[in-house]
Amino acid sequence: MIARLKGRVDRLGEEHAIIDVGGVGYLVFCSGRTLQQLGQVGDAAVLEIETHVREDHIHLYGFAELAERDLFLVLQTVQGVGAKVALAILSALTVTDVQNAISTGDVALLTRAQGVGKRLAQRLASELKEKMGGIAPAVDGAVLSVPAGPVGAAADAVSALVNLGYRKAEAEVAVRRARAAVGEGADASALITAGLKALAT
Numbered sequence: 001m002i003a004r005l006k007g008r009v010d011r012l013g014e015e016h017a018i019i020d021v022g023g024v025g026y027l028v029f030c031s032g033r034t035l036q037q038l039g040q041v042g043d044a045a046v047l048e049i050e051t052h053v054r055e056d057h058i059h060l061y062g063f064a065e066l067a068e069r070d071l072f073l074v075l076q077t078v079q080g081v082g083a084k085v086a087l088a089i090l091s092a093l094t095v096t097d098v099q100n101a102i103s104t105g106d107v108a109l110l111t112r113a114q115g116v117g118k119r120l121a122q123r124l125a126s127e128l129k130e131k132m133g134g135i136a137p138a139v140d141g142a143v144l145s146v147p148a149g150p151v152g153a154a155a156d157a158v159s160a161l162v163n164l165g166y167r168k169a170e171a172e173v174a175v176r177r178a179r180a181a182v183g184e185g186a187d188a189s190a191l192i193t194a195g196l197k198a199l200a201t
Contacts, residue, residue: 003049047064050073078120
């Protein structure tokens with residue numbers, strides 16, 4: 001999996017950039033805010049990457065900061081929010097805006113994003129607040145309490161949940177909740193069991 005790219009901006013589009021890394025051009029989908037921070041063609045660029053592998057494609061999503069990448073993952077745990085809608089939210093609002101909107105139930109603010117109507121905004125506000133125990137307001141650039149990626153037993157548990165039909169982002173959140181419940185030293189079996197309980201609540 002590609003987790004980070006460091007190279008130069010080769011091309012810029014409305015929703016993507018091509019990053020040249022050692023002569024290889026990587027097509028990376030980005031939020032409007034990240035694209036603005038990339039600068040001009042030829043500029044040095046570093047992007048945090050989330051790799052989505054599907055049967056018919058491999059997509060790279062790039063972020064100027066870890067907080068944006070982490071929020072991108074969390075947003076997709078809500079039904080009706082895929083990568084495209086998550087990027088639209090991150091294009092319209094800062095990380096702090098989204099955190100504040102969810103913690104205060106500000107549906108109107110969330111509907112500023114393209115593709116987010118009132119019902120979806122209400123679902124975002126209620127489901128994320130419930131799953132994460134409320135998202136505390138944070139300054140831009142602060143990393144959400146979502147680690148860079150699961151390893152060891154946690155990675156095995158995430159893989160098992162994905163094989164059971166859950167989305168990767170949803171599985172990762174469930175395993176993080178499971179680790180908090182059963183302890184950092186828990187094995188994959190315990191994490192899977194606790195993760196399934198977390199997904200059922």
